[in-house]
Amino acid sequence: MREIAPSLLDGILDPAALAWAAEWSDATEHAYAAPELRARIREALDTDDRIAYVSRRGEHLYNFWRDAAHPRGLWRRTTLNSYLGGSPEWDVLLDVDKLALDEDEDWVWKGATVRPLAYDRALVRLSRSGADAVAVREFDLATRNFIDVADGGFVIPEAKTDVSWVDLDTLLVGTDTGEGSLTDSGYPAQVQRWTRAGEREEVFRGERSDVAVGAGVDHTPGFERTIFSRALDFYNARVWVDGVELDLPTDCTPYLHREWLFVLPRTQFSGVGAGQLGVMKLADFLAGSREFRVLVDDATVENLSFTRNFLLVTTLKDVATHITRIELGAWEGRELLDGSSTAHVVATSPLDGDEAWISESSFTSPSTLLLADGQTVEPVRRAPAFFDAAGLETRQHWATSADGTRIPYFITGDFSRGPRPTLVHGYGGFEVSLTPSFSNVRGIGWLEKGHFFVQANLRGGGEFGPEWHSQVVKTNRHKVWEDHRAVLEDVAARGYAEPSQIGVRGGSNGGLLTAGALVQYPELFGAAVVQVPLTDMLRYHTLSAGASWMAEYGDPDDPVERAAIERWSPLHNVRSRSEVAYPPALVTTSTRDDRVHPAHARTFAQALDQAGQPVDYFENTAGGHAGAADNDQIARVESMVFNWLEVHLVH
Structure with missing residues (x-):
């Protein structure tokens, strides 16, 4: 006992x-x-034969990799041609094992946000021992070094932080800044604008009873905008676009891509049923229209992903996965995967084109990585059993x-x-x-x-x-x-x-x-x-x-x-x-x-x-x-x- x-x-x-x-x-x-x-x-987890999953940022494909020699992992990148060649030449950006040793910290990789369009800096998230709370540090992709505060770098102490690039010298940050900055759930309750010069200004605030407050910046040329949100609970939120609140039910999830507003309501809204997918132009919605076009009404929408010109919709029918690529504006769809295997979209890069990476598998078949680009879907890698x-x-x-x-x-x-x-x-x-x-x-x-x-x-x-x-x-x-x-x-x-x-x-x-x-x-x-x-x-x-x-x-x-x-x-x-x-x-x-x-x-x-x-x-x-x-x-x-x-x- x-x-x-x-x-x-x-x-x-x-x-x-x-x-x-x-x-x-x-x-x-x-x-x-x-x-x-x-x-x-x-041995199975560390094998060099497993798939190195990638995501594009500009000219490079980025990957995070762990193996026996690098248990904490390597953040690295390569080019598409090198990756498709079968034996990629990897450019190592950050060795987390070496960093942990040098700094005597139990660092665990939690991801990085590369600055959109410029692809010159990244906000690297590191956790002590794998906790949700992270330290955020600015990383120079050219020099392969962190930029310290003394040198004008952005450094955010360990917290449950939400952060987005505005431009090279400006961030939107939600983090623990002391009394009143967090919700009862321990997530950010406010968003500040941070500048490299050290200025900090609160630009958005929610309530302590909210789950979390967040911010994001859409960098799409011609469609630049700032988005704020208040998660009222796990399934209800209010969303603002450039200071204008979207007049949506709080249980309706909006997605913005270029000129389009997509909605996934949990209960019926303006002709779009619960679990269905609707779309209309954002400008028309803001002008008062509520005439949505229903794109999916016969399956459960599991996920939405966007490329520059296409929407990829992952749906479930009796727990079988289907992925359909729909041309934006024309709204004509083509089924890429028909439910014979389980699949999910691993990565897209809407700022860089129509490339989409898809992984498919089953209980008895190892994963296959597919590259969907334009009108083709081709296998690129197969994982070993x-x-x-x-x-x-x-x-x-x-x-x-x-x-x-x-x-x-x-x-x-x-x-x-x-x-x-x-x-x-x-x-x-x-x-x-x-x-x-x-x-x-x-x-x-x-x-x-x-x-x-x-x-x-x-x-x-x-x-x-x-x-x-x-x-x-x-x-x-x-x-x-x-x-x-x-x-x-x-x-x-x-x-x-x-x-x-x-x-x-x-x-x-x-x-x-x-x-x-x-x-x-x-x-x-x-x-x-x-x-x-x-x-x-x-x-x-x-x-x-x-x-x-x-x-x-x-x-x-x-x-x-x-x-x-x-x-x-x-x-x-x-x-x-x-x-x-x-x-x-x-x-x-x-x-x-x-x-x-x-x-x-x-x-x-x-x-x-x-x-x-x-x-x-x-x-x-x-x-x-x-x-x-x-x-x-x-x-x-x-x-x-x-x-x-x-x-x-x-x-």
Whole structure:
């Protein structure tokens, strides 16, 4: 029994909490470490044969690359001709490993914003240990050096920062500048204009109750404009263009490209239905017109991407991906991918032309990188498989939830044999769609052993549009677990696995899902992996970024919503083993997770332990909300998780 005062577990870096976490984590890793599996996963993650994904900025294609020799990574670039030649000549801009060593900092790469059109400077984002908070530093692409404050450079201290280039000497910055500068969720509440001369002027402000305030600059020649936004909650926002607020419902998402205004409403608006895509000229909209042209009305819009002259629309039909390229103005479409594989647009560069990079894969086929330019779509790279997928296939089934809703799920494996260990992954929140994708880690750790893998498309996701999500928010949140339960029961009913052979796994909101499953219907599965979870749902809104999620889960300070939350909050529904026996659980988190507070995982693991339930705990000291900051940490955690599942579901 590992006991510590719950209040101490709230202290992210409290010495007593860290010692408690380290002792338990060491014991878990000692029991379930799998060195050979870890080495194989690391090899797959580090291989030079994997795809180097790129994005164009001017004449160059940029890439961030990690391998065994560079675990923190290299930011580098090449030319299109060199990239297409098969053996690119990479120009290394920044070696993050060397930077971390030189500065004695645990730097983790979080991206860079190259100055549009000029492509001479970049705003580099670096995180300590993988947290969401970043330090932003100006980088000179010609000299390959950071520009210090003393030399007139832009440097923004560590915070959850939003920043955009205005011109060489001006930024729009939302960051922590002291009292009143942040929302209750810990994100920027105001935007300042920063100049290289050191001037700082507030140019836009929201409310503390907002989730976040943001700003962006459109640098498209002939269509230059500044855009401000206030995220009122996770699904409602107000948007201003050059100081004029767009007269849109707050649950309608606008996209601006050149002279066009595109809208994706969550509820019907001016003839555009929920989840449909409408378009009209921005000037006509500002003049009072509301006559939108509907471009998509027969599928779920998953993503919009723009090139100079085309719109690429990614849609889902029964969780099958379609990508259509539509010519701007003519509105004639051509389907680039027809649903036979899962695909997403990796990168476009609307300021530089009509080039689009698309990645496609399936549960059993590694990723292929496609280059779409003009009217052609050609394969450019194919990723290797590090496990034998021969004999594996994927089926889609539909389970029936408690209220009669049909819930789809995919199951992948070799169907020539009878019941066997089956891992069920789910999420069910924030309009996040789970689509088929290839994973060497999953293949090495699970599928090649002859096991089944299930991916469940629960309500709360975005697979079938806004209503698929909105049906299960706040006081209806319990329906997510009804959907999950239905999938588990269907898997067993079809003979794929006995309940004792089923494992459930999820992270973040998916960790909430698996923690809730553990305390609600433990008889339906044999093991639960609960990663970077939310569990203390009566005070989640007071921890880290929790206040930003009340549109999803409800407000614990509202009596009606609190009553609903109390019925499913995992931490508050843990029962003793004398009442009901839970299957074993593995709870993991990261000390540096500044999005979902590690206290959620810590207190839940302790509650299970004190209730006499079987539980293992692992807390990575780095990694942020992802739970791991580099390939070695990924291999370390994943090998342990799969070995833990193997022990509890197979032996």
